[in-house]
Amino acid sequence: MKLPKFPVDAPFSADQKSWLSGFLAGVKAVQTSTLEDSKQSKDNPDNVLNILFGTQTGNAEGLALETADVAKTYGLDTKVQGLDEVDIKDFQNMKNVIVSIATYGEGEMPDNAELFWKDLVSPEMPKLPEMRFGVLALGDTGYDEFCQAGKLIDMRLEQLGASRIISRQDCDVDYEDIAASWISDAVPKLTNNLSHSDPGEKSTRVRSEWNRKNPFPARLSLNKLLSKNGSGKEIRHYEVDISDSGIEYSAGDVINVLPVNNSTLVSLIIERLDIDPSHIPNGKEQSLEVLLTSYYEISTPGKKLVTYLEEKLNNESLSKVVKNSDKQALSDYLWGKDILDLLNIDPDFHFDVDEFLSNLKPLQHRAYSISSSPKKYPDSVHMTISSVRWLTNNRDHLGVCSTYLADRVNDDQKVKIFMSPNKAFRIPENHETPMIMVGPGTGIAPFRAFLDEREIIGASGQNWLFFGDQTREFDFIYENEFSEKLKKGILTKLDLAFSRDQDEKIYVQDRMLESSAELFRWLEKGAYFYVCGDALRMAKDVDATLRKIIEMEGNMTSEKADAYVNNLKKEKRYLRDVY
Ligand SMILES: Cc1cc2nc3c(=O)[nH]c(=O)nc-3n(C[C@H](O)[C@H](O)[C@H](O)COP(=O)(O)OP(=O)(O)OC[C@H]3O[C@@H](n4cnc5c(N)ncnc54)[C@H](O)[C@@H]3O)c2cc1C
Ligand SMILES: Cc1cc2nc3c(=O)[nH]c(=O)nc-3n(C[C@H](O)[C@H](O)[C@H](O)COP(=O)(O)O)c2cc1C
Known part of the structure; x- marks a missing residue:
């Protein structure tokens, strides 16, 4: 603050001018020290x-x-x-x-x-x-x-x-x-021990209007079977229309879908509870049928429900696995059983509906790695999803969300979605940097998006994809797209591992090992290493193989190889989207 010089004709007496100068100098001193304090506080x-x-x-x-x-x-x-x-x-x-x-x-x-x-x-x-x-x-x-x-x-x-x-x-x-x-x-x-500067600074953060509590109702514009008849799996390609939503996304992000339960299972549970579907449970505003359709998980039993059923049903096998705290035994016992299977352990037991509901979990959204690049598809989001279906107790069992999308979304219905940014899972900022992508099964999803993105921006970096599944004939999803990418030179290398096409099982990690020298050379050139898909087995096996390759090809001890991998992680060049 510059102190004013009073003009000769200013309407102040000499005393007043002197007092005012002193006052303003004081104000300046206070302001300077506040600024310095605030600078000090930042440093x-x-x-x-x-x-x-x-x-x-x-x-x-x-x-x-x-x-x-x-x-x-x-x-x-x-x-x-x-x-x-x-x-x-x-x-x-x-x-x-x-x-x-x-x-x-x-x-x-x-x-x-x-x-x-x-x-x-x-x-x-x-x-x-x-x-x-x-x-x-x-x-x-x-x-x-x-x-x-x-x-x-x-x-x-x-x-x-x-x-x-x-x-x-x-x-x-x-x-x-x-x-x-x-x-x-x-x-x-x-x-309360910190110095505070001017309060009231408003956030400038841009938040999406659409979130878990306020999902965007999107039209499902495409539902297409990718795996061929004869496959042991049912993998589908979906597109949802986001035009006019204001939603922006990036290749590597995750889309979340809020599903609706299957009406057959809802009816069977209501029948088992022996109650009218229009019954409104205590403290609720909607009918039991609506609640079970859209608000509660009625497929996979949660821990709270299992404990409740064990207390009520007095069933020897259930009590044994719940009481002996052997997590694996409990998980083996529950594998493949849905809530109706558990309710039917004793078909004559009468459940109190309010009590039953209070032990259910709220119905949750499911996450899916986006398989499109917004640079290519600004108005839609693509998903690559394996439908979950199995048979237990002579009854078809359905994964909630994957079969909701596959079977139960009509033309006039909207799918509720919202996005989760995955800022760590992106193509390299430097367009010349090579990428190694390991994505068997539905793990291919983000890499389809990455390759489209790199093609569109004209990135010159090399791209190496490891893909696999059970059989080439039935499970090579997006085959035409990847062949095209190979022809155009966008995809530098494509290594395929179809586990059931020969006597011995071959997986993506085996293909990595076959090309270990080259893979290590790519890492040494600064390549990013991406993994997407199954967390339980695949991602662990790929991680172990990566370490083995570094140890072998880099002539390192296992400790040195671990340090090398840690460094890849520190440099954010080893990135995973596993589930
Ligand atoms: C970040 C992230 C990204 C993901 N990306 C994808 C993706 O791109 N593509 C994709 O397909 N999935 C993806 N998933 C998984 C997805 O979120 C769901 O978990 C999946 O679709 C299953 O959901 P669902 O509602 O159909 O099945 P649920 O109703 O949730 O049922 C699943 C349960 O069914 C049981 N079950 C499954 N199969 C069998 C069987 N054969 N026999 C007996 N029991 C069985 C198991 O208990 C299993 O936990 C992702 C998950 C995460 C967290
Ligand atoms: C594959 C997977 C494994 C998870 N494992 C656990 C777990 O062991 N314990 C737990 O409390 N939550 C677990 N969660 C739940 C997450 O912690 C939870 O969804 C969290 O909100 C995710 O936060 P984020 O978006 O910041 O990653 C898991 C979620 C996923 C998708």
Whole structure:
């Protein structure tokens, strides 16, 4: 602030001019020191609220950004970072930390938190007596290890001597409200020692109008069988129309579909409960039929329901597997059984409808890796989905969402969708960088999108795809598209592994091993390594093979090969979308 010089004819006396000059100089001094304080506050780690997230499909990141928005209304300086962007040395100096983290696999860290977690549990990790923290854990009570990643981080920070300023909040699938309430408690508690600048800064973050609570009703414009008659699978290609929705997406993102249950199963359950479909259960506003159709999971039994049924039914086999806490035995017992199978363990037992409903889980959306590039298809989103169908107790059993899309969406019905950005799963920014993609089965989905994207932007980087399934004759989905890409030179190499086309089983990881020298050369040239599809077996086998190849071709010990893989992860060149 420049102090004014009063004009000679200003209507002030000499005394007044002198007082005013003094007053304005005082104002300037205060303003300068506030500016300096605020600059100091930005540079000083003590004054920053660090909001760190561990995510796969964006929920935890969304909550981290929401936390930053709340903190800004208090005039606080915030820094939002993925856990893969956090240098452990910088972390050691952080004073105020909120961690928002999802759980994956069977109680594991999401990929972007894996290396951070390794550092955090390392014996070299120093104590953190000056850190104040809070953990927001995301998960799903349908999994045995509910919110395990958040629980582990919370426990480890306490072990390291950091001060837990607010109790950890574990959030189930319906997480939005409970998380928002925790955030509004946590921010003032964690930051009452911080200096606050001007409050009221509004978030400039662009949020989609469409989300889990307000999904976009999209027209299903295409439902086409990809696998051929004779296949052991039914893989379909779907397109939903998003024109006029304002939805934007990127190749690598995930689309979520809110399904509707199959009416035959709804009727059979209502029949088994021996009640009128129009009955309105206590405390509800809709009929039992509507509730079972659109609001509750009625196919896969959840833990709460299984415990309830065990208590009610007094059935020896069920009690044995529930009571002996052998997770594998319980999962084997439940495999293939839906809720109706469990209700029929004792066909004469009469269930109280309200009690039964209170033990069901809310019907959840299903996630699908998008198989289109918006650069090629700006008005539609494509999905590549394997229909889940099996037979148990002489009755057809159907996966809820995959068969909803396959069988039950009529021309006049809309499919409710919303997007989850997967910012970590993208084509390389540098268009010359080579890509190695491993995507057997429906794991091919994002790579179809990546290849279209690279073709359209004219990226010169080489592209190598590993694809496989059971048989070439029936299961080579998108064969024409990939052959075309090979001809055009967009696809540099295509390695196929059809497990049942010969006596011995051949999988994508076997093909990787056959080309180990070349694969290692690509990695050395800076290639990105992507994996999509089955998490339980395929992704683990591919990971083990990748390490083996690096060890062999790089002439390394297994420790060195592990360090090489860790470095790929740090450089965000080893990226996975596995489920
Ligand atoms: C990030 C992400 C991306 C995904 N991308 C894709 C994708 O691109 N394509 C795709 O197809 N899927 C994808 N999935 C999986 C998808 O979300 C669903 O899980 C899948 O479609 C099954 O859902 P559903 O509702 O049809 O079956 P559900 O009703 O959820 O039933 C599935 C359950 O049925 C049982 N079951 C299944 N098969 C059998 C069998 N043969 N015998 C006995 N029991 C059985 C199992 O208990 C299984 O858990 C993705 C998942 C995630 C998390
Ligand atoms: C393949 C897969 C495995 C999961 N495993 C667990 C688990 O073991 N425990 C748990 O509580 N939640 C589990 N979840 C649920 C996620 O943690 C939950 O959906 C979370 O909201 C995802 O957050 P994100 O979008 O930030 O990744 C799993 C979800 C998926 C798709």
